[in-house]
Amino acid sequence: MQIRLYNTMTRKVEDFVPITPNHVGFYGCGPTVYWDQHIGNMRAFFNNDMLKRMFLANGYTVNHVMNITDVGHLTSDEDTGEDKMEKGAARENLSVWDVANKYMNSCFSDMDLLNIMRPTHTPRATDHIKEQIELIQKLEKLGFTYEIPGDGIYYDTSKLHDYGKLGGQNLSELRGGARIENNNKRNITDFALWKFSPTDVKRQMEWDSPWGVGFPGWHLECSAMSMKYLGNHFDIHTGGQEHIKVHHTNEIAQSEPIVGAPWVHYWVHWAWLMLKDGKMSKSSGTSYTVRGLIERGYDPMAFRYLLLQGHYRQPMDFAFESLDAAAAGYKNMVRKIADLMAAGDTEPVNQDLYNEWHDKILTPISDNLKTAETLVVVQDMLKNQTINTPTKLALLDFVDELLGLQLADRAKKLLAAESETAPAEIQELAAKRADAKKNRDFALADELRAKIDSAGWTVTDIPGGFKLVKKQ
RNA sequence: GGCUUGGUGGCAGAGUGGUUAUGCAGAGGACUGCAAAUCCUUGUAUGCCGGUUCGAUUCCGACCCAAGCCUCCA
Structure with missing residues (x-):
């Protein structure tokens, strides 16, 4: 190319x-x-x-x-x-x-x-x-x-x-x-x-x-x-x-x-x-380090995602508001990928579609490093209905190599966290909550959910039952 | 002052001579007892003034504003 x-x-x-x-x-x-x-x-x-x-x-x-x-x-x-x-x-x-x-x-x-x-x-x-x-x-x-x-x-x-x-x-x-x-x-x-x-x-x-x-x-x-x-x-x-x-x-x-x-x-x-108010400098106390962002609870990949949205020849305004937006966008992307992984689709990779989208992803970044446009193509690819799941996952491996976003890694970690089995006492609370719901005692149900929440777990209703996920 | 870049929606930030990305946030809806997640729909922008053009956000010029360098700096 x-x-x-x-x-x-x-x-x-x-x-x-x-x-x-x-x-x-x-x-x-x-x-x-x-x-x-x-x-x-x-x-x-x-x-x-x-x-x-x-x-x-x-x-x-x-x-x-x-x-x-x-x-x-x-x-x-x-x-x-x-x-x-x-x-x-x-x-x-x-x-x-x-x-x-x-x-x-x-x-x-x-x-x-x-x-x-x-x-x-x-x-x-x-x-x-x-x-x-x-x-x-x-x-x-x-x-x-x-x-x-x-x-x-x-x-x-x-x-x-x-x-x-x-x-x-x-x-x-x-x-x-x-x-x-x-x-x-x-x-x-x-x-x-x-x-x-x-x-x-x-x-x-x-x-x-x-x-x-x-x-x-x-x-x-x-x-x-x-x-x-x-x-x-x-x-x-x-x-x-x-x-x-x-x-x-x-x-x-x-x-x-x-x-x-x-x-x-x-x-x-x-x-x-x-x-917002000028250049970053150590003397004025307005410089942040990567480790500083982590201490504030940000995934460094959220910062990477933010940088990818811009163009290298354009000054970029840094604000925590925009980092929050990037973090949410990155998290959503990881969620989608985790869902694709969890689907367990065993269809073969469609090589023609793979090649077509591989080039679509590579084209803008090869043209003067238009990373933002590549990100758009990745979003389009995720949304596209005609690409099967294994092909998407194969393309995402390429995206990870190209953009360094560690998407597969974060998605796997997310799935691992979600598959972790809750301790018996949490399970018990969740079961009690299910009973309360069945009895339409929503006050009790909400109270139990708060209890589970403060114990570090999130309970969500899924068809036919509930799911417990350890909070990240 | 000189040279160099830029000025796009609520925020960040792309592309484009004529139907204006994407992400986040917002609004409405589906689903739910409520949440969460997900899905669907959706509004809002091109610094200012001229010029070229059938038509400019996109090209040209002036102006205004911002950033970089001229002083260590990614």
Whole structure:
């Protein structure tokens, strides 16, 4: 099936043509591991996951690389900026290395909870200092660097004729004085490749280099590690939309002089998950984690379902009201599937119908990841009267693989919970209630139902009797 | 200020040059002593102003508003 993706470089939805047939290599910017990743961060990782699942469903092999940024970078190119890693270490009274490990693992565990497949490679910046230094040396040889004494090695953006092409903005269009200027930089857009350690403070993370002790600039790791794990040219580079103008622009600047243009064939950018009143941020206490959602009683799959209803290029408003709606929608879907499973239909799978609907499901998601439309097709499929139950269940297995919603798993759990036999005293109460109903003593019947309810069971009337289901 | 995206029903959020998804919520009905579940039916929207067109929510332009980047950020 023809895959189409919006390419930020050309600002168009394009047919995807892989470098190697039936194989895709892609790099998605990963987390800076100084704190928990909030659900906004997770939306980006979820999008990478959907991109990957879409390719897998289309028969591709996938090499997915996600970096772990564990080097502390200054929050600006100034010496006065804060270092997030060092700040996190101070906050928790841990070494920067322990902070990195702790939050890398918590990020992975949140990804697991959301059923996000692990990337093929998750290289850490601190494990690739050598590669980063080598990259600077290559740029140095080509004449793209200059040193600001006592500060670092910088990239001279005026040396690259098409600098800024990804963001559609040239040097002269940037607003002068909009940010604090480093007076020693040659151009407003120049950025650090290597920063020297400050002389007055001992950094926990620093390395030797041909230019002096210090640490790499924050754009460098992505160039160095993507080349190492994906080769000099690869298919797709993804990241949050805020990376277009600076981070990805600078990655291109570092890479294309060395490997030749185009370095990356398709640039795909994810829009943010917004709060009603602005962006999600840790400082304002408005960030939620996946584990936080679970503590509030939500199935992480409800959040996944919510994300699937939107489109990756569209900012999405997050509110508990909309998460509730998604949770209800997801639960209804699981209910329907559990009913299909319980039907025990032994008809054979209709292969023609299976193929037809398989393609119907795969088509919209292959067209620039229109997951919402795929969800619509799934709803249509569930409602469709001409598809028999075994065919529907086979299609749902495919849907689970494609969308990662764990529908079959939840449906089975639901059925298991419903088939659990109630303890004798609950059975007895339910039997008494049935008697009360027979005697038309509805007051007593309702009282008994309340009793059963508070004991953790739900009694429902079914034709010819009653059913006891343990409350979830 | 510049560059880039967008503005759709009560909420979230798709598609589409002419009959406007889907989910949740709402309303009515079937079923039930009442519930629950399920099923059926159903209302409500395309920021504003122009233009192109037989016809625009869809194309074009201006404006207004929002978001992203220009400063660490998914």
